[in-house]
Amino acid sequence: MKKSDSIDLTQPTRQSYTAILIIMYRLYKLLIRQLFPIILIVLLQGKLASSPWFIYGIITIASLASLYSIVAFFKYYFFIKNQKLIVNKGVFKNSVLEIPFDRIQSINFEQNLIHRIFKVVKLNIDTAGSAGNEIQLYALDQNLANELSEIILRNKKKSTTDEGVMDETPDERKIIFRLSLPQLIKVGITENHIRSGGVIIFFFFYIYDSLKDLGINVIEKSEQYAPMAEQLAQSLTLMALFVIFFAIVAFVISLVRTILNHYDLKMYRKANGFVVVSGLLNKKERAAKDDKVQIIKSSQNLLQRLSGIHELVIKQASSAIVSDVKSIKVVGLSGMDVSDTYRYVLKSSFKGLAQLNMKKVEFYYLFKKLYYSSLLFLPLILISGYNHRIDLLIYAFALYIIALIGSRLAYRKKRYGIGTSLVKIEGGVFGFNNQIVENYKIQSLKIKASFFQRRRGLCTLIIYTASGSMKIPDINEASALKAKKFLLYKIESSRKAWM
Amino acid sequence: MEFSNDIIDVSLLPSNENEVFTPLQKSYLKLRLISTTIVNLLIISALCVVVSIDIFNLPNFVVILLSSFVLIRLIWSYYKTIKAFHYKSYILREKDISYSSGWIWRSIITVPFNRVQHIQIDRGPLERKMDLARLKIFTAGGQSSDISIPGLRPSEALRIKKFIVSKTSDEEE
Numbered sequence: 001m002k003k004s005d006s007i008d009l010t011q012p013t014r015q016s017y018t019a020i021l022i023i024m025y026r027l028y029k030l031l032i033r034q035l036f037p038i039i040l041i042v043l044l045q046g047k048l049a050s051s052p053w054f055i056y057g058i059i060t061i062a063s064l065a066s067l068y069s070i071v072a073f074f075k076y077y078f079f080i081k082n083q084k085l086i087v088n089k090g091v092f093k094n095s096v097l098e099i100p101f102d103r104i105q106s107i108n109f110e111q112n113l114i115h116r117i118f119k120v121v122k123l124n125i126d127t128a129g130s131a132g133n134e135i136q137l138y139a140l141d142q143n144l145a146n147e148l149s150e151i152i153l154r155n156k157k158k159s160t161t162d163e164g165v166m167d168e169t170p171d172e173r174k175i176i177f178r179l180s181l182p183q184l185i186k187v188g189i190t191e192n193h194i195r196s197g198g199v200i201i202f203f204f205f206y207i208y209d210s211l212k213d214l215g216i217n218v219i220e221k222s223e224q225y226a227p228m229a230e231q232l233a234q235s236l237t238l239m240a241l242f243v244i245f246f247a248i249v250a251f252v253i254s255l256v257r258t259i260l261n262h263y264d265l266k267m268y269r270k271a272n273g274f275v276v277v278s279g280l281l282n283k284k285e286r287a288a289k290d291d292k293v294q295i296i297k298s299s300q301n302l303l304q305r306l307s308g309i310h311e312l313v314i315k316q317a318s319s320a321i322v323s324d325v326k327s328i329k330v331v332g333l334s335g336m337d338v339s340d341t342y343r344y345v346l347k348s349s350f351k352g353l354a355q356l357n358m359k360k361v362e363f364y365y366l367f368k369k370l371y372y373s374s375l376l377f378l379p380l381i382l383i384s385g386y387n388h389r390i391d392l393l394i395y396a397f398a399l400y401i402i403a404l405i406g407s408r409l410a411y412r413k414k415r416y417g418i419g420t421s422l423v424k425i426e427g428g429v430f431g432f433n434n435q436i437v438e439n440y441k442i443q444s445l446k447i448k449a450s451f452f453q454r455r456r457g458l459c460t461l462i463i464y465t466a467s468g469s470m471k472i473p474d475i476n477e478a479s480a481l482k483a484k485k486f487l488l489y490k491i492e493s494s495r496k497a498w499m
Numbered sequence: 500m501e502f503s504n505d506i507i508d509v510s511l512l513p514s515n516e517n518e519v520f521t522p523l524q525k526s527y528l529k530l531r532l533i534s535t536t537i538v539n540l541l542i543i544s545a546l547c548v549v550v551s552i553d554i555f556n557l558p559n560f561v562v563i564l565l566s567s568f569v570l571i572r573l574i575w576s577y578y579k580t581i582k583a584f585h586y587k588s589y590i591l592r593e594k595d596i597s598y599s600s601g602w603i604w605r606s607i608i609t610v611p612f613n614r615v616q617h618i619q620i621d622r623g624p625l626e627r628k629m630d631l632a633r634l635k636i637f638t639a640g641g642q643s644s645d646i647s648i649p650g651l652r653p654s655e656a657l658r659i660k661k662f663i664v665s666k667t668s669d670e671e672e
Binding site for chain 2: 317442443444445446447448449450451454464465466468469484488491492494498499
């Protein structure tokens with residue numbers, strides 16, 4: 001392959017000088033996060049902030065951090081030798097990392113604002129192995145990064161001479177899906193705003209806690225304003241206004257977050273995989289090989305259902321299953337886009353998707369949910385009724401009704417289908433979601449039954465894959481055994497590599 | 500890659516529902532009882548210390564309550580250990596291995612050999628004393644999808660391990 005010959009990666013190479021800036025930025029960020037409570041107290045207690053010692057302290061810490069970054073930069077270099085990527089690093093203690101190309105799972109590019117200004121990229125190199133075993137090159141010139149990733153991928157291919165379908169040129173990029181600006185805004189509007197609300201609440205609690213740790217009790221301080229606050233609380237209109245304000249803030253936060261994360265989202269085919277690029281300030285590129293994809297999950301919340309857009313999560317096999325790092329999220333897809341993606345990932349199994357015979361789970365699934373929500377809410381309702389707390393009674397009752405309706409909906413939507421080539425499980429309460437896994441990608445199967453399930457001849461089938469598990473709850477034992485038998489046969493007779 | 504999508508008669512597939520599972524070694528029950536006893540002794544001695552030193556100034560009824568709770572727990576732990584032991588069993592087939600366990604929450608997990616990542620044999624101090632071993636079979640599906648079969652004879656564990664390894668290397672050829 002022809003490439004500019006000026007790059008010789010067999011020689012120890014340093015990152016681009018921009019890396020100093022980025023290492024420094026990361027270090028400062030870390031310091032600020034760690035020292036946040038102290039900074040807060042200093043700023044709140046005006047006197048300390050103006051004392052010269054404070055400024056000296058800051059200058060010392062800052063210059064030490066800068067020095068550290070510079071040393072870290074010059075001590076960090078990498079090169080290629082014998083099909084291995086070798087990285088030397090460490091400020092106080094030298095460490096050498098050797099990563100054989102075969103072990104490299106994926107190479108992801110990332111660009112935040114600094115990267116974009118200096119036209120460099122960050123490279124995340126993931127290896128198969130325990131978490132924390134990955135390499136980050138904070139800033140590389142674009143050419144160098146491309147060259148490096150190409151060398152690694154090219155040599156990797158040579159060592160794993162399996163399928164012959166790899167002949168496509170790596171540069172052939174076929175756009176599958178592109179998120180337009182109006183669509184993006186639609187995604188932002190239909191986000192789960194309750195989650196953003198949670199973020200706000202969490203943020204307030206965090207500040208409150210940090211202040212309390214430092215001996216500043218917000219409640220005590222605010223007691224001076226208590227009479228006023230009482231008046232405020234009593235006025236219902238103000239309360240309503242507060243709720244509306246809170247809702248607006250939550251809405252704006254999720255909208256902004258969506259735009260930051262998913263701006264100009266593009267999903268395209270590259271060789272035998274997908275690449276998803278998105279982000280406004282932080283541009284991220286994530287890649288997934290078709291073979292590595294284990295579970296594909298598509299979902300819609302209530303708002304998304306109304307506006308007909310889907311969210312897709314492509315889960316890849318990884319060592320750290322619990323972390324979400326290895327899953328790729330794509331938002332704002334239409335039903336067509338989802339089915340297009342399915343077609344690419346599932347390939348020959350795709351036909352099986354339409355032939356699936358979706359079955360319901362047993363009534364016990366609903367019974368269990370109704371039983372537990374009654375167990376939770378009925379005592380609450382009784383107690384508040386007994387104590388003549390009408391307001392609490394109304395809340396408890398309303399929540400109880402919602403829980404009952406939710407249980408009913410969850411039962412109606414829970415369906416599963418086991419086909420010759422794949423398994424699909426549908427679910428959702430107010431929204432809708434489904435998960436698909438190809439049969440030969442299943443790792444192991446478990447049948448589990450509680451005492452209560454056994455009394456009714458029911459059990460739960462759990463399907464384990466290399467990127468998490470899927471559950472089919474409360475089906476009768478005979479059909480679970482049949483399904484297990486069938487899936488085991490499918491796994492054991494398959495010779496396809498599951499990853 | 501050839502594509503096939505034949506219809507399969509499920510009733511003809513091999514199954515493990517009627518097959519006989521192999522129980523664990525009897526001495527494993529002994530081991531479980533010993534470790535249960537150790538835990539119980541710890542709890543009882545802690546209780547004795549609390550009551551005799553009387554640092555908390557506990558009223559009598561609390562002492563009685565606590566003691567009866569510990570007593571119930573003691574009986575329960577032995578009962579549970581014995582009960583649960585009888586549900587622990589495994590079955591080795593041509594292409595997979597299953598482990599069944601649980602008395603109240605019963606579960607059977609099956610791992611096909613062509614999904615096994617690695618196998619490990621563990622022997623703790625007590626297990627060494629009683630000539631037992633624990634066979635651990637790891638898959639890529641995470642902790643809860645792995646099989647861990649206790650109460651095997653070391654030679655047995657080694658044989659199973661070798662068998663599975665030979666099967667997995669067959670697959671790769």
